Amino acid sequence: IAGITQAPTSQILAAGRRMTLRCTQDMRHNAMYWYRQDLGLGLRLIHYSNTAGTTGKGEVPDGYSVSRANTDDFPLTLASAVPSQTSVYFCASKASGSSDTQYFGPGTRLTVL
Amino acid sequence: GQNIDQPTEMTATEGAIVQINCTYQTSGFNGLFWYQQHAGEAPTFLSYNVLDGLEEKGRFSSFLSRSKGYSYLLLKELQMKDSASYLCAVMDSNYQLIWGAGTKLIIKP
Numbered sequence: 772i773a774g775i776t777q778a779p780t781s782q783i784l785a786a787g788r789r790m791t792l793r794c795t796q797d798m799r800h801n802a803m804y805w806y807r808q809d810l811g812l813g814l815r816l817i818h819y820s821n822t823a824g825t826t827g828k829g830e831v832p833d834g835y836s837v838s839r840a841n842t843d844d845f846p847l848t849l850a851s852a853v854p855s856q857t858s859v860y861f862c863a864s865k866a867s868g869s870s871d872t873q874y875f876g877p878g879t880r881l882t883v884l
Numbered sequence: 885g886q887n888i889d890q891p892t893e894m895t896a897t898e899g900a901i902v903q904i905n906c907t908y909q910t911s912g913f914n915g916l917f918w919y920q921q922h923a924g925e926a927p928t929f930l931s932y933n934v935l936d937g938l939e940e941k942g943r944f945s946s947f948l949s950r951s952k953g954y955s956y957l958l959l960k961e962l963q964m965k966d967s968a969s970y971l972c973a974v975m976d977s978n979y980q981l982i983w984g985a986g987t988k989l990i991i992k993p
Contacts, residue, residue, distance in 0.1 A: 813888065813971070813983030814927070829980070861926060870915055870934060873981065875926035 773797055775876035777862050783882045784852050792847045792879050794862030800874075801867050803845040805829075805837060807858040808878075814861065820845055852883045886910045888984035890972050895990045896962055904957045904970050904987045912977025918946050918957045919971040921986065927971055930957070959989075967991045 775796045784790050796803065801822045806814040816829030820839040834856060836848045845864075849856055862876040887909045896902040908916070915934040919927035933939055933948035933955060945958040957970055969986040976982055 811985060813985045814973075814981075815983070816980060819980070870932055872917070872929040872932070875928070877926050 775862055775864055775874055777860075777876040777879050779879060780877070781880040781882075783884065784849075786852055786854060786883055788852050790849045790852055790881070792849075792860055792862075792881070794845045794847070794876055795843050796845075796862075796864045796874075796876075797843065798864060798866075798874070799842060800864035801842070802865050803839065804863040804865075804873065805835070805845070805847045806861045806863065807831065807856075808861060809858050817847065817860075852881075854883045857881060857883045886976065886982050888972055888974060888982055890970075890984040890987045892985070893988045893990065895992060896959075898962055898964060898991055898993050900962050901958065901960050902962060902989065904959075904972075904989065906955045906957070906972035906984060908953050908955070908972070908974045908982075908984075910974045910976045910982055913950060914975040914977070914979055916946075916948055916955050917973045917975070917981065918955075919973065921969045921971055923968070930970075962991050964991050964993070 778793045804819045805817040815831050817835050818837040820826045823842045826837050860879045863873040865871045865873045890906045918930040921927040931946040938947045943960045948955045969988045971986045972984040973981040
């Protein structure tokens, strides 16, 4: 059982370029999330999806977009990367209940130059 | 605004006990989670509290007081592998997790 996978593991990107971070889960979880983690700050929610076909904005959505065409995949796209988007990005998923645990992918370390 | 406060860093000795505190002010409360995160890795779930009181799970325990907006994580019989960051997160009225910045725990022999 893989759980949640993310790709790529790390990436260096020139400012202005478009980039898609991939996230796939095999646990049939309904809800999926994208967070960014920066030194000295807590995890911040970028976008989320409560079920396939729906998405919502989190705390820091500007410059990012997501789609949820099916249960398993939840890609995050940076349309035109900027240096302030340099961060570690984590994808997470959970089943439907409010007490259910969020399970995290291994993360993508993104550097925008 | 919503706020989760926890100490930035703590140091403890192998074999000892350490308590990591978390205070919160959020719009609504639907439970409090503690996660462990080793350097360079993803967060992993440790505990969940939604009612007041103490939840014990092996060497780790978590306490919640909703009236005080306060929780703590208690780690007993510390081992070197417990060196990690410990993240406190509160589920708000929208069922989204609000995260603290984490407490880096350093264990010394």
